[in-house]
Amino acid sequence: LKVTVTEIPIPLSYGPAFEGERVRKDDLFAECGGRKSTCCELLRMREMEEVEDGRIEVVGPDIDELEPVGVLPLAIVVDVAGRKMQKDFEPILERQFHHLINSAEGIMHMGQRDISWIRISRQAREKGFKLSHIGDILHAKLLSDFPSIADKVQVTLYTEEDKVNEILQEARTLYNERDERLAGLKDESVDTFYSCSLCQSFAPNHVCVITPERLGLCGAYNWLDGQASYEIDPSGPNKPVAKGEVIDQHKGEWQGVNEFISQASKGNLERLKAYSILEDPMTSCGCFECIVALLPAANGVMVVDRDFSGMTPSGMTFSTLAGMVGGGIQTPGFLGVGKFYLGSDKFISAEGGFKRLVWMPSHLKERLRNMLQAQAEKVGEPDMLDKIADETVATTEMEVLEYLEKVGHPALGMDPMM
Ligand code: SF4
Ligand code: ZN
Missing domain, CATH: 3.40.1470.10 (Bifunctional carbon monoxide dehydrogenase/acetyl-coa synthase(codh/acs), Chain M, domain 5)
Incomplete structure (x- = not known):
């Protein structure tokens, strides 16, 4: 029996109403990407025993250690296991990050792959929002929106320059592989x-x-x-x-x-x-x-x-x-x-x-x-x-x-x- 998570454990309002909302300079607490730092996202298929469902880890400083306006490099890595999961589904699930992260009030997400850009507003920080909550959002929503393919989801957020660059290399190799699968097709x-x-x-x-x-x-x-x-x-x-x-x-x-x-x-x-x-x-x-x-x-x-x-x-x-x-x-x-x-x-x-x-x-x-x-x-x-x-x-x-x-x-x- 699979437990369905419907509540998203974050201190912010959440829903499609906040999707189009921008976070402007004056409201900014912290940002990742957007030419200020490296920011990339990667969803990988893994075997059942390799994924600990619900494990959310931030490796490096989280934004509660920053002063406004803080800038952090960020690599979001989501590992998904499921009996019906396929490698071909990786880009579909990864493309969901955009609207899933955007639906939190006071959080803005633009772009995808290695050109993503996340802004966190002062109001969101005042309510207690941290980067780890991005993991909570992705864990809860990927399980509830894709129940037929995602059985286990674990999220790691890297914020140390060296580690982010290491993930970036891995991610770019995978992006290329995805693009090249199409190359010969007419x-x-x-x-x-x-x-x-x-x-x-x-x-x-x-x-x-x-x-x-x-x-x-x-x-x-x-x-x-x-x-x-x-x-x-x-x-x-x-x-x-x-x-x-x-x-x-x-x-x-x-x-x-x-x-x-x-x-x-x-x-x-x-x-x-x-x-x-x-x-x-x-x-x-x-x-x-x-x-x-x-x-x-x-x-x-x-x-x-x-x-x-x-x-x-x-x-x-x-x-x-x-x-x-x-x-x-x-x-x-x-x-x-x-x-x-x-x-x-x-x-x-x-x-x-x-x-x-x-x-x-x-x-x-x-x-x-x-x-x-x-x-x-x-x-x-x-x-x-x-x-x-x-x-x-x-x-x-x-x-x-x-x-x-x-x-x-x-x-x-x-x-x-x-
Ligand atoms: Fe929108 Fe992209 Fe789908 Fe076109 S392919 S309808 S732009 S999401
Ligand atoms: Zn469109």
Whole structure:
């Protein structure tokens, strides 16, 4: 007999109402991650005898030893054992940390994997909140939300620099393994995609269609995750979508997908062309890691991520663009995407693909360098990365065009986009 924990033993109010709440600078007691320190999270499958259910351990200082504003490195390691647990379920359970930790009043959680960021408010600290309570939340909720796969959960929170870095290395190896499982898989080699409607509480008509070569726009769900999530809960947010008859392989349009989105969007959408930014493009909720936007004069597209607050050559900042692109409506010329889609062979392949990329912030180019370089070589443009303009050489569409002409960017030799 399994005991179900329903009460969460923490000194704070807890529930979905607190999910979207921010912790601002003035209210801040302590933080982990967010460029201030390393912060990563890792969920690992373990054998039954390796996990002591309910064991929560903080290795290193907890926040009660800090003065405001305190900064700690943090690695959250959750070990899960269960008779029906599978390695493929690790990313699904790990992706839950975000909303589970966010649901505590006065605690903010952003990001995932090795870019997570946790803020703890002064009010939460006054009520007695400590890092160990993150362990209590994850233990209680993973057991109660996933009773069919999690039988035992133990949580260790490391806050010493050396140990955090050691976990970070282990975590990165595992993240890579997860991403690589997908590497050889092509859209053509499967007959089923997966939908994700997790975001319909914010954007009621939005549905992500996740294919092997195009992950969800939040960057946290890929095709294998959709499959695993459906296996865990067939009535949950991820459903198989049969491709059905091919309408247009080049633009990525299938009869079955059209029927699915028309029903899932309650009649608001009729057609989807998965590989196009100009014709019936994918919609967005608001979670996109990056926004891709057409730059007609430069005969290409730009991409911008959340961390870039300056003006882009589209004449809009990220937040202005985000207001246009979100909300579940098709906006030809604009796409919300997960950053790994930029390295996919299906990245706006209907319009010529990777060679259309003409501008991106320099930090994003650096962060994705290995993936982008591999793609540049694949399309026969090994020195293309240097030809993509960034904010240091161009902030208007005309400056982008001038730069492209100077360096001989391949987009200028392609068919006109408009
Ligand atoms: Fe799912 Fe898309 Fe929302 Fe990500 S952005 S959680 S894939 S609906
Ligand atoms: Zn969303």
